[in-house]
Amino acid sequence: MPSIRFSALNTTHARQPMEYDSGDQRVSEIFGEFVFNKPTMREYMTPEAFRSVASAMDKGTKIDREIADQVASGMKSWAISKGATHYTHWFQPLTGATAEKHDSFFQPTEDGGAIEKFTGNLLVQQEPDASSFPNGGIRNTFEARGYTAWDPTSPAFIMGRTLCIPTIFVAYTGEALDHKTPLLRALQSVDQAATEVCRYFDKNVKKVTSTLGWEQEYFLVDTALFHARPDLKLTGRSLFGHAPAKGQQLDDHYFGSIPERVRHFMREMEYECYRLGIPVTTRHNEVAPSQFELAPMFEEANISVDHNSLIMDVMEKVARRHHFKVLLHEKPFAGVNGSGKHNNWSLATDTGVNLLSPGKNPKSNLQFITFFINSIKAVYDNADLLRASIASAGNDHRLGANEAPPAIISVFIGSQLTETLDALEKLEKGSLSPEQKTELKLNVVGKIPEILLDNTDRN
Known part of the structure; x- marks a missing residue:
C-alpha cells in the first residue's frame, strides 16, 4: 500500500x-427563511404584482413586463434585507449539474455614487452563451445566442449571498437546452389532458x-x-x-x-x-x-x-x-x-383528490380506474422512451444486477387491483359490484398492535 x-x-x-448545533429554533421557525415564497411576496410586493405572480403559479398565466418591474423591486428589497449582494439566473443545462452567472445589484451613478438596481428585464430574461453548453448537436459552435427565462412557478431563493432565480434555458431558435423546459412542457400537457378527463367526474x-x-x-x-x-x-x-x-x-x-x-x-x-x-x-x-x-x-x-x-x-x-x-x-x-x-x-386535482389512489372501493371508483388503466397503457406504449430517459453510462453499471429497479420496465399492481381489472375484462353488461375494501390485518404477537396491511406488496 x-x-x-x-x-x-x-x-x-x-x-x-464536528458537532453541529442549530440552537433551540424549531423547524417551523426557520423553514423557507431564504425563499421568496407567497407569504414573503405579500410583504414585499404590491397587491397587483402578488396577484399576477400567484396567478402564474396557480393557473399558468403569463406575467406582464410592467408587473415584472414591480416583482423585481420587491424581490431585490427582500434579497438585500437578507444580505444578498448578487443575483443569478439558476438553470439546469445538460451537464448533470446546475449553472449560474452572478451579477451584482450594484450600479454606479453619474455623480460617482452607487445604487442597488434590479429591473424586470433583468428578472425575466438573461443571455448566457449557448454554444458553450452541451446541446446534443442541435447548435453549431458559432450559434451562440441562448436565453434564460424566469420560471415564476418555482420560487427564488438565496444561496450564500446570491439571489438565485430558477429559469429555463433555450436556444435562439427555441430548442430546449436544459432539463426544465421539457419538464414544464410535459407538466402542462398532463395538466390539460388530465383536467379534461377529471371534468367528466367533477x-x-x-x-x-x-x-x-x-x-x-x-x-x-x-x-x-x-x-x-x-x-x-x-x-x-x-x-x-x-x-x-x-x-x-x-x-x-x-x-x-x-x-x-x-x-x-x-x-x-x-x-x-x-x-x-x-x-x-x-x-x-x-x-x-x-x-x-x-x-x-x-x-x-x-x-x-x-x-x-x-x-x-x-x-x-x-x-x-x-x-x-x-x-x-x-x-x-x-x-x-x-x-x-x-x-x-x-397526480392530484386542485380539489384534493389523489387520482392514483384506489380508495375504499376500487371497483366503483371509475375515475381511479380511468387513470390507472391509462397509466399502464402509457408505460406499455412508451417503455422504450422511459428506458431511454434513464440511459446513461453510470446507470449501465448499476441496473440489471441485484438492485431496484431492474433493467426492464414493469408495472406491479398487486392482487386486489389485478382482480379489479380481471372483473372489468369479464364484464359483459351491468356494473361492477362495489366491494367494500376490508382492512387486512396481520396479528404477529399478542402484545404487538395489529399490523394493517396495504392492498399489495411492492417491488
Whole structure:
C-alpha cells in the first residue's frame, strides 16, 4: 500500500465528529427563511404584482413586463434585507449539474455614487452563451445566442449571498437546452389532458398537478481517502481496486445506527435544507457500507426537481465542512449497491383528490380506474422512451444486477387491483359490484398492535 494511503487512513482515524448545533429554533421557525415564497411576496410586493405572480403559479398565466418591474423591486428589497449582494439566473443545462452567472445589484451613478438596481428585464430574461453548453448537436459552435427565462412557478431563493432565480434555458431558435423546459412542457400537457378527463367526474376540477417525492442515495468518503484515489477525483467512481474484506454480505449496514460523524453532517445539511424550503423528513443508512439516503415530502414535480438539484449542491458544500466527499455517481464501487434516485409520483386535482389512489372501493371508483388503466397503457406504449430517459453510462453499471429497479420496465399492481381489472375484462353488461375494501390485518404477537396491511406488496 503506498504511503499516501497509510497517511490517509491515519488522518481518517484521527478525525473527530464536528458537532453541529442549530440552537433551540424549531423547524417551523426557520423553514423557507431564504425563499421568496407567497407569504414573503405579500410583504414585499404590491397587491397587483402578488396577484399576477400567484396567478402564474396557480393557473399558468403569463406575467406582464410592467408587473415584472414591480416583482423585481420587491424581490431585490427582500434579497438585500437578507444580505444578498448578487443575483443569478439558476438553470439546469445538460451537464448533470446546475449553472449560474452572478451579477451584482450594484450600479454606479453619474455623480460617482452607487445604487442597488434590479429591473424586470433583468428578472425575466438573461443571455448566457449557448454554444458553450452541451446541446446534443442541435447548435453549431458559432450559434451562440441562448436565453434564460424566469420560471415564476418555482420560487427564488438565496444561496450564500446570491439571489438565485430558477429559469429555463433555450436556444435562439427555441430548442430546449436544459432539463426544465421539457419538464414544464410535459407538466402542462398532463395538466390539460388530465383536467379534461377529471371534468367528466367533477366539474369543479380546474387543474391537475403532477406530484413527486424523490429519494437521494449517496456515499460519503473521508476527504483524505478521496484525495488518495485519482480515479475517484477524476471520474467520481473507482476504476480499479480489491473488494473489501467485509462488504454488504450481512446486510447489517441498512437501517443501522448512523455514525456520529455522519449524523452531525446530516443535521447541518437538513438545517440548510429547511432554510431553503426543502421539506427533508427522512435519513438512514443504506445497504452498502458508507452509503446513506435522504428523502423529502412530496411536492409539485417542477419544484421537487429543482429541490433535488439544489440539495445535491448543498450536500457537497456541507460535506466539505465535515471533511467528507459526497459521491453521487450511480455505481461508484463494484461489488456493492449503487445509488438510486427513486421517484414516487402521482397526480392530484386542485380539489384534493389523489387520482392514483384506489380508495375504499376500487371497483366503483371509475375515475381511479380511468387513470390507472391509462397509466399502464402509457408505460406499455412508451417503455422504450422511459428506458431511454434513464440511459446513461453510470446507470449501465448499476441496473440489471441485484438492485431496484431492474433493467426492464414493469408495472406491479398487486392482487386486489389485478382482480379489479380481471372483473372489468369479464364484464359483459351491468356494473361492477362495489366491494367494500376490508382492512387486512396481520396479528404477529399478542402484545404487538395489529399490523394493517396495504392492498399489495411492492417491488
